[in-house]
Amino acid sequence: MREFHKEGPRAEGAPVVWAGRDDGPALVVVDPSGAAKHNELPPTWDQLASHFQIAWCRIPASERSLEDVEDVLETLTERRASANLVASGEACPAAIAIARQFADIVSSVLLVDPVDDDNTGTLADTGIEVRVVARSHHGPSDRVEAPMPLGHPEVVDGVVSALASMS
Numbered sequence: 001m002r003e004f005h006k007e008g009p010r011a012e013g014a015p016v017v018w019a020g021r022d023d024g025p026a027l028v029v030v031d032p033s034g035a036a037k038h039n040e041l042p043p044t045w046d047q048l049a050s051h052f053q054i055a056w057c058r059i060p061a062s063e064r065s066l067e068d069v070e071d072v073l074e075t076l077t078e079r080r081a082s083a084n085l086v087a088s089g090e091a092c093p094a095a096i097a098i099a100r101q102f103a104d105i106v107s108s109v110l111l112v113d114p115v116d117d118d119n120t121g122t123l124a125d126t127g128i129e130v131r132v133v134a135r136s137h138h139g140p141s142d143r144v145e146a147p148m149p150l151g152h153p154e155v156v157d158g159v160v161s162a163l164a165s166m167s
Helices: 043-049 067-078 089-101 117-121 153-166
Strands: 016-020 026-031 053-058 083-088 106-112 129-134
Touching (some): 026 067, 026 089, 043 053, 053 067, 067 089, 129 153
Parallel strands (some): 083 106
16 A cells, blocks of 8 residues: 655644544545644534544554554444545545455545546446545635645535435
């Protein structure tokens, strides 16, 4: 699996932040930028935390990188919880690969600014839906370069819309 940058202020803090419900369906966020540094979800995710278990996997904060995501999915397997993965930018291909490993519990992979749109159909044989839920606009309204931060309201809106259309 690919290793991600583990330097800078976003690398500080817990590698996995759990929030939301103690049981039921889960959202597993694979975040290469390292948001949720202070053990709290971005406030935009509060609406999702009331309906889901959320495991925010902060890739830059982990010495083990993607092994933490696999550990989260193993925990969810033990809890018999279904999971939807949310990934951004350079973490998208890794999230798709991990979803294939855990096809028995993963329902979908929701992508934000994927580095390669060709990967969106790669899980068709598993029944796991792969969908792009948000993209940077590459215009004056964007304040940061792609990928769009996972805490951005457009990302949350895209996740909510995707989940609603799949249920």
